Amino acid sequence: MTNPPGASGRLAKRAVLRARLGRAQELVIEAVIRLCGVSAVVFVFAIFFFVLREALPLLFGGLDLGQFFGSMEWYPDSLSNRRYGALALILGTLAVTGLAMVFAIPLGLGAAIPISEFSRGRTKEALKIVVELLAAIPSVVWGFIGLMILNPVIIDLFDAPIGLTVLNGAILLALMSVPIMVSIGEDALKAVPDTYREAAEAMGATRWQVVRRVLLPAARNGLLAAVLLGVGRAVGETMAVLMATGHAVTIPTGPLDSVRTITATIAAELGETARGSDHYRVLFVLGTLLFAITFVVNLTADLVIRGFRRR
């Protein structure tokens, strides 16, 4: 049997067409992916721009920055004497985040080590899934736990006047930022080449010595990045701290004081302020400040991770 004269020509033509189509498809996909990548940058800048735009008229038009950073008197709606002192809000955010990290770092990195190094197969998978489940609990549920369960527990346990405190918020935030620390911490440990472990074991090191002397130093940057991303998560959290910290404008002197965070203030007050009023604008100034804090934390994390890749 011989092919009819036109058949091979047709086949060749079809192949050429398919190749061209493939190339076109490739170009389209490439463009779409590039657009996705660029869009993230555009979104971040757009968000920053819009937040700043609402804040600027007050920032350069009458906001007393000395009072803003130096006074705890937050009276945005006083009838006689308006004051915008955000010191207590800033310190409140730092106190809750700081104490949360005291709990979360040992817990998170402590969980990353056994999951990465001491468990295999099913146990490992099960542990990872359970830890990631923690991340799936909505923050309003955490807040509810703080308000309803932790509040009376803290009152009884510490003989405190009130259980809606820095401690309460910090416990919730710690549990909320542990999953991200475990995931990234585990990745960092996994990235240490097996040859390191083998070499250490060949020298007669116990497993604990391998972890402490070899793995932790080798994965240092990755673990630090895990911690910083956890910090970013904690600083930005709103609903849980709004419900659990008492939402009281005070400068915290200990873990049993009620505080108010920047995020909670914005969430509680923005909804009903008159658009364009000073109160409205000062909340956007707080937003800008919050953006700056998380930006610095994330940038540091990024630079640290980059350092860890280069090595």
Next chain:
Amino acid sequence: MTRRILALVVAALGIACACGRRDEAARPMIQNKGSDTMVNLAQAWAEEYREVDPDVAIAVTGGGSGTGIASIINGTVDVANASREIKPEEKEAARKSTGKDVVEHVVAFDALAIYVHAANPIPSISRGQLACVYAETGGCTKWTDLGVEVPGCSKQKIVRVGRQNNSGTYAYFREWVLGTRQDFKLGSLDMQGSKDVVDVVERTPCAIGYSGMGYRTPGVRVACVAGEEGDPCVEPTAETAATGKYPISRGLYMYTLGEPTGAVARFLAWVRSDAGQASVARLGYAPLPPERRTAPERRTGAP
């Protein structure tokens, strides 16, 4: 095929437009604007009234009592909500601009109860004592300053529970306790909702809080409130709130231009009926006492 779908879509749109237009023409729209304190209540009424009279649509907006009254002066709304009485000069302005008298309808009462923990033995609390606890310059920080000892309260420290600063309850309580010249002491727990205040007080022996009297639960005590030191104290009930005997209570009003007629009159009658007053209690306000519900009670705007 495509053409047929297109035709169908066009036809559907045409029908939708026609229906929408006919509906709008047939349904009277009641514009209702004003008090933020009342906005939840007004919205609940608007929603429930849809079942009572599906032919009437009610559009509710907040903005504050002043905004509502300004709109009635300009004649741009049918019903204005206010959590204060209209001032004589506002009545005059309305008469000048619209030629009609403003008519007042009492629709409910707003009474704030002072909540304390069930174990708190305080017999009564006066406005002066509340100012001492809540004012920026007030010096009462311990329950012993008020002459009581609260069992289970660590160091007898008073834990002040309040509302976030854009709530109508916050503004009303501040006005009643402190007037317009003073502010609250910082460091109170500012809750997001009326119910949250009561929840926290219920679980905290040291706490004191203010919230609508409708949010009372069996787990908290409601303090007896005296207007001034030495006055006999009054328990908040629907009756004492309505008569004004209970000191932290005020009327909630709806204002119309002239005697209401047609759909607006029917709506206001329903609001003041048992059915309308049921939502008042559910949302934490004090309903009209039964004997004031059926009788039409209006005061015309002659100053």
